[in-house]
Amino acid sequence: MDADTAAASSAAPPSATTRSPAIRTLGLHKSYGDKVVLDGIDLSIPEGTIFALLGPNGAGKTTTVQILTTLIPATAGQAQVAGHDLTRSPGAVRSAIGVTGQFAALDNLLTARENLLLMADLHHLPRREGRQRAAALLDRFDLTEAAAKPVATFSGGMRRKLDLAMTLVGNPRIIFLDEPTTGLDPRSRRTMWEIIRGLVADDGVTIFLTTQYLDEADQLADRIAVLDHGKLVAEGTAEELKRRIPGGHIRLRFADPDGLESAAALFGSAAPDREALTLQIPGDGSIPTLRAVLDVLDSASIEAEALTVHTPDLDDVFLTLTDRSRRSDRTAQQAHPRTAPHSHDSLNSRTEKAR
Amino acid sequence: MSTPSYALRDSMTMLRRNLKHAQRYPSMTVSLVAMPILMLLLFVYVFGGALGHGIGMPGGANDHGAYVDYVAPGIILMTVTSGAISTAVSVSMDMTEGIVNRFRTMAIARSSVLTGHVVGSVVQTLISVALVTGVALAVGFRPHGTPLQWAAALGLLTLLAFALTWLAAAMGLAAKTVESASNAPMPLTFLPFLGSAVVPPESMPTGLRWFAEYQPFTPINETLRGLLMDTPVGSSATAAVAWCAGLALVGYVWALTNFRRTAKR
Numbered sequence: 001m002d003a004d005t006a007a008a009s010s011a012a013p014p015s016a017t018t019r020s021p022a023i024r025t026l027g028l029h030k031s032y033g034d035k036v037v038l039d040g041i042d043l044s045i046p047e048g049t050i051f052a053l054l055g056p057n058g059a060g061k062t063t064t065v066q067i068l069t070t071l072i073p074a075t076a077g078q079a080q081v082a083g084h085d086l087t088r089s090p091g092a093v094r095s096a097i098g099v100t101g102q103f104a105a106l107d108n109l110l111t112a113r114e115n116l117l118l119m120a121d122l123h124h125l126p127r128r129e130g131r132q133r134a135a136a137l138l139d140r141f142d143l144t145e146a147a148a149k150p151v152a153t154f155s156g157g158m159r160r161k162l163d164l165a166m167t168l169v170g171n172p173r174i175i176f177l178d179e180p181t182t183g184l185d186p187r188s189r190r191t192m193w194e195i196i197r198g199l200v201a202d203d204g205v206t207i208f209l210t211t212q213y214l215d216e217a218d219q220l221a222d223r224i225a226v227l228d229h230g231k232l233v234a235e236g237t238a239e240e241l242k243r244r245i246p247g248g249h250i251r252l253r254f255a256d257p258d259g260l261e262s263a264a265a266l267f268g269s270a271a272p273d274r275e276a277l278t279l280q281i282p283g284d285g286s287i288p289t290l291r292a293v294l295d296v297l298d299s300a301s302i303e304a305e306a307l308t309v310h311t312p313d314l315d316d317v318f319l320t321l322t323d324r325s326r327r328s329d330r331t332a333q334q335a336h337p338r339t340a341p342h343s344h345d346s347l348n349s350r351t352e353k354a355r
Numbered sequence: 356m357s358t359p360s361y362a363l364r365d366s367m368t369m370l371r372r373n374l375k376h377a378q379r380y381p382s383m384t385v386s387l388v389a390m391p392i393l394m395l396l397l398f399v400y401v402f403g404g405a406l407g408h409g410i411g412m413p414g415g416a417n418d419h420g421a422y423v424d425y426v427a428p429g430i431i432l433m434t435v436t437s438g439a440i441s442t443a444v445s446v447s448m449d450m451t452e453g454i455v456n457r458f459r460t461m462a463i464a465r466s467s468v469l470t471g472h473v474v475g476s477v478v479q480t481l482i483s484v485a486l487v488t489g490v491a492l493a494v495g496f497r498p499h500g501t502p503l504q505w506a507a508a509l510g511l512l513t514l515l516a517f518a519l520t521w522l523a524a525a526m527g528l529a530a531k532t533v534e535s536a537s538n539a540p541m542p543l544t545f546l547p548f549l550g551s552a553v554v555p556p557e558s559m560p561t562g563l564r565w566f567a568e569y570q571p572f573t574p575i576n577e578t579l580r581g582l583l584m585d586t587p588v589g590s591s592a593t594a595a596v597a598w599c600a601g602l603a604l605v606g607y608v609w610a611l612t613n614f615r616r617t618a619k620r
Binding site: 092095107110121 | 361364365368371372375376379380452453454456457458459460461462463
C-alpha cells in the first residue's frame with residue numbers, strides 16, 4: 001500500500017512551478033443512448049484543496065463521481081486522477097483514492113470494527129497494523145463505544161462517520177465525498193464538516209465533494225463549480241461566484257428625506273425607500289465601486305448616515321445560475337425532463353441551512 | 356498490482372465476510388437445510404410406502420427402508436440445488452448494498468467479491484449435505500458404498516455445488532430485485548423431481564420420460580445413487596461430470612460478465 005502511494009505520488013512529475021493537479025478532466029462526456037448526462041466537463045483541482053461540485057438533483061454530480069472513481073466509464077473525454085489516466089490505469093487510480101458514496105457503503109451484518117478490519121484486509125495491511133488503524137479511526141470518529149455493535153443498529157450520522165472512517169483505512173490521497181451530509185441533522189453535519197476540514201489540514205489530502213447545499217460548499221470548499229444539466233455553468237471561489245451575480249447592492253441610509261432625494265437624483269438607477277430613508281444602489285461590494293459611490297456623494301456634499309454592502313449569498317448564485325442555464329436550455333430540457341436517476345430528494349437547501 | 360496472490364488473499368477476506376454473514380443471518384441457511392429434511396421425511400414416511408410399492412421396490416407397502424435407499428440420494432441432490440437459492444439471494448442483496456460499489460473503487464481483485472460468495476455458499480451447502488445425510492441415515496438409509504465411492508460422491512456433490520452456485524450467482528446478479536433473485540433458481544430445485552430423484556423415469560409418460568432421461572440431473576442422480584448404494588454407474592458418471600463442468604463454466608462466465616456490467620447505472 002505504502003509502496004503504491006509512493007509510486008502514485010512519484011508518477012506525478014515534480015515541478016517547482018506547477019504541481020500537477022490531483023484531478024484533471026478535459027471534455028468529460030457521458031451519455032446513455034441519446035440522453036446526455038455530462039456534456040464536456042473540464043476540471044483542474046490542485047492537491048491539498050477542497051473542491052465542491054454544486055448542483056441540483058439530476059445535474060450529473062453523482063455521475064461525475066462515478067466516472068472519476070472508476071465505477072463507470074466516460075463516453076468521451078479524458079481524466080487523470082492522482083496523475084494516472086482513468087482508462088489506462090484504473091488500478092493505480094483506485095489505490096490512490098477513497099470514496100464515500102451517497103448511500104452508506106457499509107456491511108450491515110458486521111460490526112463497526114469488523115467493517116474497518118475488512119477494509120484493512122482488503123488494503124493488505126498486516127493484521128496488527130490493521131487492528132491499530134481500526135482502533136485509531138474508531139477513536140478519531142468517536143465510535144469506540146459502538147465498535148462491537150452491528151452497523152444495522154447505527155444512526156444516520158454514525159453510519160456516515162463509519163463510512164468515512166472506512167474510506168480512510170487505506171490512507172487515500174484523494175477522497176471523493178458524494179453528498180456527505182445529505183439527510184444528516186444539523187449537529188451531525190457540523191461534525192462531518194469538522195472532520196472534512198481536519199482531513200485537509202492534518203493529512204493534506206485532496207477532497208472532491210458534491211453537494212446540493214450551498215452553505216456546505218461555502219463553508220468547506222476552496223473552489224466551487226456549479227453543475228447544471230451536465231454542464232459547468234460557473235466556477236470559482238465562493239466570493240468570486242457571489243460577485244458574479246447581479247443582485248448585490250450598496251445601501252445608503254440618510255438622516256433626512258432631503259439627503260435621500262438629492263442622492264437618488266445623483267444615482268439614476270437607484271431605488272429610494274422613503275419610509276426607511278434608504279437608497280439601494282446596484283453593484284458589487286468591491287473597493288472601487290464603494291469608492292466611486294462615496295466620491296459621488298462627497299462631490300455633491302451629501303452625507304450618508306450609514307452604508308452597508310449586500311453581497312448575494314450562494315443561494316442567489318445558485319438559483320440565478322441554474323435558472324439561467326435552464327432558460328437557455330429550454331428545448332433540451334423539454335426533450336429530457338430528467339437527466340439523471342436521482343430526483344427523489346427535494347432541493348431543500350434554503351430551509352435546511354444549518355445555522 | 357492485482358497479482359494472483361492478492362486475488363487469493365482478497366477472496367479469502369471475502370470468504371470470511373460471507374461466512375460471518377451466514378453465521379449472523381442464519382434463517383436463510385436454516386430454512387434451506389430444513390426443506391430437504393422435510394422433503395425426506397415426507398417421501399419416506401408419507402409417500403414412501405406407496406411409491407416404494409409402485410416402483411417395485413422389494414419389501415412391499417410397509418417397508419420404508421427400501422424406498423429410503425432409493426430416494427435419499429435424490430434428496431441429498433436437492434440439498435445442493437436448494438443451496439443455489441441462498442447464493443442468488445445473498446449475491447443479489449449484496450449488490451443492492453453500497454459496499455459493493457466501495458469494493459469496485461478499491462484496488463482489489465474484482466472477482467474476489469464473487470469468489471468469496473461462491474466458496475462461502477459451497478461450504479454452507481456441503482454442511483447442509485452432511486446434515487441431510489445424517490438425518491437420512493437416522494431414518495433408515497443404508498448405503499453400501501466403499502470409502503472410495505463416498506469420496507467420489509463427495510467430489511461429485513462439491514463439483515455440482517460449484518456449478519450451481521456460479522449459476523445462481525449469475526442469476527443473483529442478473530436479477531433486478533432480491534425477490535426475483537430468489538425465484539430465478541426455483542426451476543433448478545424442481546428439476547430433480549423431473550429426473551430420477553423420486554421415481555425412475557421409466558415409470559413416467561413418454562414425453563416426460565424423454566426429458567427426464569436427457570436432463571442433467573438424471574445422470575448426476577444416477578451416479579450419486581450408484582456410488583452410495585454400490586450399484587453399477589455405467590456411462591452416467593461421464594455424463595454427470597461433463598454436465599457439472601459445463602454448468603460451472605457457463606455460470607462462471609455469465610456471472611463475471613454480469614458483475615462487470617452491473618456498475619450502478
